[in-house]
Amino acid sequence: MKQVYIDTFGCQMNVAxxxxxxxxxxxxxxxxxxxxxxxxxxxVNTCSIREKAEQKIFSLFGGIKHLKEAxxxxxxxxxxxxxxxxxxxxxxxxxxxxxxxxxxxxxHIPQAVDRVLETQQPLTWNxxxxxxxxxxxxxxxxxxxxxxxxxxxxxxxxxxKFCTFCVVPFTRGREKxxxxxxxxxxxRTLVNQGAKEIILLGQNVNAxxxxxxxxPVAFHELLYGIAEIPGVERLRFTTSYPGDVTPExxxxxxxxxxxxxxxxxxxxxxxxxxxxxxxxxxxxxxxxALIETLKTQTPDIELSTDIIVGFPGETESxxxxxxxxxxxxxxxxxxxxxxxxxPNTPAAEFLDDVPEPVKKERLQRTIxxxxxxTQIQGEKYLGKEVEVLIEGHATRKGTRFMKGRNPHYWQVxxxxxxxxxxxxxxVKVRVEAVSGHTLRGQAVV
Ligand code: 5AD
Ligand code: SF4
Numbered sequence: 001m002k003q004v005y006i007d008t009f010g011c012q013m014n015v016a017x018x019x020x021x022x023x024x025x026x027x028x029x030x031x032x033x034x035x036x037x038x039x040x041x042x043x044v045n046t047c048s049i050r051e052k053a054e055q056k057i058f059s060l061f062g063g064i065k066h067l068k069e070a071x072x073x074x075x076x077x078x079x080x081x082x083x084x085x086x087x088x089x090x091x092x093x094x095x096x097x098x099x100x101x102x103x104x105x106x107x108h109i110p111q112a113v114d115r116v117l118e119t120q121q122p123l124t125w126n127x128x129x130x131x132x133x134x135x136x137x138x139x140x141x142x143x144x145x146x147x148x149x150x151x152x153x154x155x156x157x158x159x160x161k162f163c164t165f166c167v168v169p170f171t172r173g174r175e176k177x178x179x180x181x182x183x184x185x186x187x188r189t190l191v192n193q194g195a196k197e198i199i200l201l202g203q204n205v206n207a208x209x210x211x212x213x214x215x216p217v218a219f220h221e222l223l224y225g226i227a228e229i230p231g232v233e234r235l236r237f238t239t240s241y242p243g244d245v246t247p248e249x250x251x252x253x254x255x256x257x258x259x260x261x262x263x264x265x266x267x268x269x270x271x272x273x274x275x276x277x278x279x280x281x282x283x284x285x286x287x288x289a290l291i292e293t294l295k296t297q298t299p300d301i302e303l304s305t306d307i308i309v310g311f312p313g314e315t316e317s318x319x320x321x322x323x324x325x326x327x328x329x330x331x332x333x334x335x336x337x338x339x340x341x342x343p344n345t346p347a348a349e350f351l352d353d354v355p356e357p358v359k360k361e362r363l364q365r366t367i368x369x370x371x372x373x374t375q376i377q378g379e380k381y382l383g384k385e386v387e388v389l390i391e392g393h394a395t396r397k398g399t400r401f402m403k404g405r406n407p408h409y410w411q412v413x414x415x416x417x418x419x420x421x422x423x424x425x426x427v428k429v430r431v432e433a434v435s436g437h438t439l440r441g442q443a444v445v
Contacts, residue, residue: 001029001030001031002029002030002031002040002041003030003031003032003033003038003039003040003041004022004025004030004031004032004033004039004040004041004042004043005032005033005034005035005036005038005039005041005042005043006018006021006022006032006043006044006045007036007042007043007044007045007060008045009044009045009046009047009053009056009057009080010045010046010047010049010053010080010081011047011049012152012199012201012238013103013154013157013172013201013202013203014045014046014047014080014081015152016152016154016201017045017079017080017103017106018043018045020106020107020136021043021045021079021106021109024106024107024109024110025041025109025110025113027110028110028113028114036064036067037067039074040073040074040075041074041075041076041077041113042064042067042074042075042076042077043076043077043078043079043109044057044060044061044076044077044078044079044080045079045080046078046079046080046081046082046083047080047081047082048080048081048082048084048085048086048167048171048342048343049081049166049167049168049342050337050340050342051340051341051342052340054082057078057082058093058094061078061094061097064076065096068096069096075098075099075113075116075117076096076097076098077097077098077099077100077101077109077112077113077116078090078094078097078099078100078101079100079101079102079103079106079109080102080103081103081167081168081171081172082171083100083101083102083103083126084102084103084104084126084170084171084172085167085170085171085343085344086100087100087102087124087126088100088124091122091124097122098116098122098123099112099113099115099116099122099123099124099125100122100123100124100125100126101123101125101126102125102126102127102128102171103157103171103172104126104127104128104129104172104173105125105126105129107136108125112125128173128174129173134156134157134176134177134178134212135178135179135182136154136178136182136186148195148391148423149194149195149196149197149389149390149391149404149423149424150195150196150197150198150199150234150389150391150405151190151193151195151197151198151199152199152201153183153186153187153190153198153199153200153201154178154201154202155177155178155183155200155201155202155205155208155222155237156175156176156177156178156202156203156204156205156207156208157172157173157175157176157202157203158172158173158174158175158176158203158204159172159174159175159203159204159207160174160175160204160207161204161241161243161279161281162279162346163268163278163279163280164277164278164279164345164346164347164350165278165308165311165339165341165342165345165347166342166345167342167343167344167345168203170343170344170345172203175204175207175210175211175212176212177207177208177209177210177211177212177213179213179214179215180209180213180215180217180221180222180225181215183222183226184225184226184229187226187229187232188229191229191230191231191232192231194424196231196232196233196234196389196424196426197232197233197234197235197236197389198226198232198234198235198236199236199237199238200222200226200235200236200237200238201237201238202237202239203239204239204240204241204244205219205237205238205239205240206219206237206240206241206244206245206246206249207219207241207244208222209221209222210244218246218248219244219246219249220246220248220249220251220252223235223237223249223252223256223259224252224255224256227256227258227259232258233258233389233426234258234260234389234407235256235258235259235260236259236260236262236409238264239264239266239306240263240264240265240266241266242265242266242267242280242281242282242286242287242290243280243281243282245265245290247293250290250293250294250297250298251297253294253297253298253301254297254298260407260408260409261298261300261301261302261407261408262301262302262303262304262332262407262408262409263294263301263302263303263304264303264304264305265287265290265291265303265304265305266305266306267287267305267306267307267325267329268280268306268307268308269307269308269311269314269318269321269322269325270284270321270322270323270324270325270326270328271284271314271318271319271321271322271325272284273318274311274313274314274318274322277311277312277313277347277350278308278311278347279346284321284325288328288329291303291329302332302377302408302409303329303330303331303332304331304332304333304334304335304409305326305329305331305334305335306334306335306336306337307322307326307334307335307336307337307366308337308338308339309322309336309337309338309339309359309362309363309366310338310339310354310358310359310362310363311339311347311354312339312347312350312351312352312353312354313350313351313353313354314339314354314362319362322366323365323366323369326366326369326370326373327369327373330373330376330377331370331373332373332374332377332408332409332410332437333370333374333409333437334366334370336363336366336367336370337363338356338359338360338362338363339352339354339359371436374436374437375434378410378434378437378439379434381410381431381434381439382431382432382433382434383430383431383432384430384431385428385429385430385431385444386406386410386412386428386429386431386439386441387406387407387426387427387428387429388404388405388406388412388414388426388427388428388429389404389405389424389425389426390402390403390404390421390422390423390424390425390426390427391403391404391405391423392423394413400415401413401414401415402414402415402416402421402443404427406439410437410438410439411437411438411439412429412431412438412439412440412441413438413439413440413441414427414429414440414441414442414443415442415443416429416442416443416445419443419445421443427443427444427445428443428444429441429442429443429444430442430444
């Protein structure tokens, strides 16, 4: 068998796309290798959400140029969001690339490789798939993979929201939902392969089903449907959009035991003027009202979020509103970013007037604020028992510690593996310490 090396940057959608490419290539005679030097085919699945992500990719290619120089038969492909955004222009910047494949063409990876081998010409394949339906054809005879207790399932791709800072609508195209029956079938397969937790994926999962499905199913109905599949022990989804949160979705948290009491709901800012120029479609008050309802119906709920600091025109006091907002909500964790202008986006036309050192200083203060909030949340667990879905041994070599996550998505490290626990088991752990977003303790047997 030939060998393929795949490097993946960015979000879980990209991880899922890389898995998909691996599977399709397996059927064309490629086995995945973790050694780039041994590969006949090198794929870099890219991200362009922020400038930093892009820089990393260009420096990676700088570092692998010698492999192509040493062996011109090695095929090199760049896939994912940067492929979509930059297309053919990438051939100027990385002249030894063999092909560029946008995220809408993940399904065509074997054909792209074949065509390059046949024609010996570089190929760019990044037009959008205009077909209304989003279907992932079943491929039989999957390669045997180590079963992970948590499995990702794509339910929707693209985004129609066009927040002014965000490149996703340009790299991933319009929102397209996948037929519910196809999703249920994939969940059943994953459960049969040993998955215990299903994580629904999409740039905007809770826009699921809004249009284009042959059999209309709303997002909350999909959750109830998955909850009926035997063997699904935990259900979560990421990432969601405040404007698409419905009362029925909030009710699902109260109704469904397997739906974990953790919601990742990107807020981006805690100031109404900034939210408006970001074109987020909601105010701080609307966000707070959602959360109040959720907390009333599901008191055990924890929230996490995404925050951007240093958006064009953001004043010191507008930034401080974000800190106050974070305190008010009491997020258990946040992904926090300095704003960077992205190609094609409306905000790229705005004056990027917050100086870089100010952005960095605001980011630092946001990180400190979140660390405090995480600590406060974490201390609530001290002396209590949490349920952990075991992923395996903690990373340190020779350690007797095991790791997993609780329903609220805290990493939990615990001792007690002498009891013969393994990945996929759910155990109770008594929490003795908290550091960052990690809880530490002992298994309760
Ligand atoms: N600059 C900084 N952060 C961004 N994000 C998206 N676009 C940008 C940008 N141009 C962040 C948002 C989003 C997360 C995935 O990445 O917070 O929710
Ligand atoms: Fe980007 Fe999310 Fe806004 Fe869509 S909703 S444009 S993915 S930030």
